[in-house]
Amino acid sequence: MSFINYSSREINCKIVYYGPGLCGKTTNLQHIYAKTNPDVKGKMISLETETERTLFFDFLPLALGEIRGFKTRFHLYTVPGQVFYDASRKLILKGVDGVVFVADSQIERMEANIESLDNLKINLLDQGYALDSIPYVVQYNKRDLPNAAPLDEMRRLLNPTQVPDYEASAATGEGVFETLKAVAKGVLTNLKNMGPAQTNPESAR
Amino acid sequence: MLQTQFMMREEDSRDLQAVLERLAVDARARGVFVVDKTGQLIGEAGEMMGVDSTSLASLAAGCVAATGGLALIFGEEEFPTHYHQGERDNLHITLLGERMILLVVFDERSSLGLVRLRVKKAGGELARIFEEARKKSEAQAASTASPFADITDDDIDNLFSD
Ligand SMILES: Nc1nc2c(ncn2[C@@H]2O[C@H](COP(=O)(O)OP(=O)(O)OP(=O)(O)O)[C@@H](O)[C@H]2O)c(=O)[nH]1
Ligand SMILES: [Mg+2]
Numbered sequence: 001m002s003f004i005n006y007s008s009r010e011i012n013c014k015i016v017y018y019g020p021g022l023c024g025k026t027t028n029l030q031h032i033y034a035k036t037n038p039d040v041k042g043k044m045i046s047l048e049t050e051t052e053r054t055l056f057f058d059f060l061p062l063a064l065g066e067i068r069g070f071k072t073r074f075h076l077y078t079v080p081g082q083v084f085y086d087a088s089r090k091l092i093l094k095g096v097d098g099v100v101f102v103a104d105s106q107i108e109r110m111e112a113n114i115e116s117l118d119n120l121k122i123n124l125l126d127q128g129y130a131l132d133s134i135p136y137v138v139q140y141n142k143r144d145l146p147n148a149a150p151l152d153e154m155r156r157l158l159n160p161t162q163v164p165d166y167e168a169s170a171a172t173g174e175g176v177f178e179t180l181k182a183v184a185k186g187v188l189t190n191l192k193n194m195g196p197a198q199t200n201p202e203s204a205r
Numbered sequence: 206m207l208q209t210q211f212m213m214r215e216e217d218s219r220d221l222q223a224v225l226e227r228l229a230v231d232a233r234a235r236g237v238f239v240v241d242k243t244g245q246l247i248g249e250a251g252e253m254m255g256v257d258s259t260s261l262a263s264l265a266a267g268c269v270a271a272t273g274g275l276a277l278i279f280g281e282e283e284f285p286t287h288y289h290q291g292e293r294d295n296l297h298i299t300l301l302g303e304r305m306i307l308l309v310v311f312d313e314r315s316s317l318g319l320v321r322l323r324v325k326k327a328g329g330e331l332a333r334i335f336e337e338a339r340k341k342s343e344a345q346a347a348s349t350a351s352p353f354a355d356i357t358d359d360d361i362d363n364l365f366s367d
Contacts, residue, residue, distance in 0.1 A: 002211075003211050003212075003213075003241065003243075003245045003247075004211070004212040004213070005212075005213045005218065005247075006212060006213060006214050006215050006218070007213065007214075007215040007218035007219070008218075011353075012245045014243055014244070014245075042257070042259045042260065043257055043259070043260050045260055045263065045264065047267070056267060056271070057267060059244075059260070059263045059264075061259045061260075061263075064364040064365070065363070065364045067353065067356055067360050067361070067364065068353065068355075068356060068360070070353075072364060075244060075245070075263065087274050088271070088274075090274075091267075091270040091271065091273075091274060092270075094242060094243055094270065095241075095242065095243030095244075177365075181365050184361075184364070184365075185358075185361050185362075188353070188356065188361050188364075189361070191353045191356075192353045192354055192355075192356050193354075
């Protein structure tokens with residue numbers, strides 16, 4: 001749920017990176033953090049285990065610039081991908097405005113991708129949202145690896161509704177900003193379309 | 206629901222600021238923060254200006270979310286108050302209605318008893334302000350177009366232009 005503050009003229013949106021364990025969600029945020037100007041980003045917070053697996057979430061605030069005199073702030077979160085952290089994943093989805101599903105391209109992770117996507121749908125439904133109704137993009141990560149599955153197979157399995165999707169290699173940063181832009185665009189477009197009164201008084205008559 | 210956004214109008218923000226500033230003084234707090242449950246900072250007052258309040262907001266929301274999850278396991282609906290005691294600073298956290306969190310940071314100049322008392326009083330006023338804001342958000346959503354209704358694809362592309 002976006003939050004619009006008229007006195008500070010700010011709009012805040014929450015974007016969640018979802019996907020199976022080790023697919024590269026944290027790596028996406030780390031790359032964004034490393035490549036954005038200091039005046040654009042806040043501190044990145046990682047609540048992780050000693051083995052650098054996400055325990056609760058990563059958090060990266062970005063202030064992208066102004067639209068119509070409103071500062072647009074995006075709060076990026078990752079969920080912990082390991083199956084047994086489901087309770088935490090549910091909590092992080094609260095109030096989400098846009099979702100990136102990060103898939104692991106390695107053939108042997110295809111089951112895990114499918115399971116995680118199902119889990120995303122279930123957890124969103126728990127909160128009363130359908131995946132189809134929120135801004136949503138898919139990233140096929142780890143394209144650099146020799147055991148990456150063919151793209152059309154991944155599309156068929158993981159993106160049947162043909163939302164915007166991107167090939168990426170988060171470890172080198174390829175595709176990371178394309179993915180972020182796409183989801184941010186989806187969220188802002190959604191805001192633009194919000195509210196029933198799309199008709200202006202002239203044309204309504 | 207996702208589709209109803211929350212808006213704070215200028216007059217609501219002013220009322221909120223006044224209550225927070227009074228609470229900071231009355232509770233002899235170092236800092237007073239209001240954060241929503243999704244981790245956005247809504248307002249702050251006190252002498253801690255300049256603290257990384259964006260991180261603070263996100264972690265406070267995470268903390269409340271995790272504690273709320275624990276509550277459910279025990280069959281409690283929620284733990285409406287939590288208290289973290291530190292060497293120097295202490296943190297008092299209370300839930301305000303369905304979506305807001307009030308954090309009060311205090312040191313030895315104040316006491317848990319005083320903070321509790323003042324939070325209780327301010328909590329009622331804050332709940333009223335947010336209820337007002339919520340009603341206005343709903344009315345606004347029902348009656349007018351989004352303030353972003355006329356943004357273009359170019360506007361959005363420009364955000365990423367560097
Ligand atoms: N080869 C390759 N390795 C990658 C890529 N992206 C991430 N990795 C590596 O995969 C491992 C896991 O990445 P993380 O970003 O920690 O994965 P995660 O999705 O956050 O995992 P959880 O926190 O457990 O859910 C790390 O060793 C990364 O360096 C990629 O595009 N290519
Ligand atoms: Mg991670």
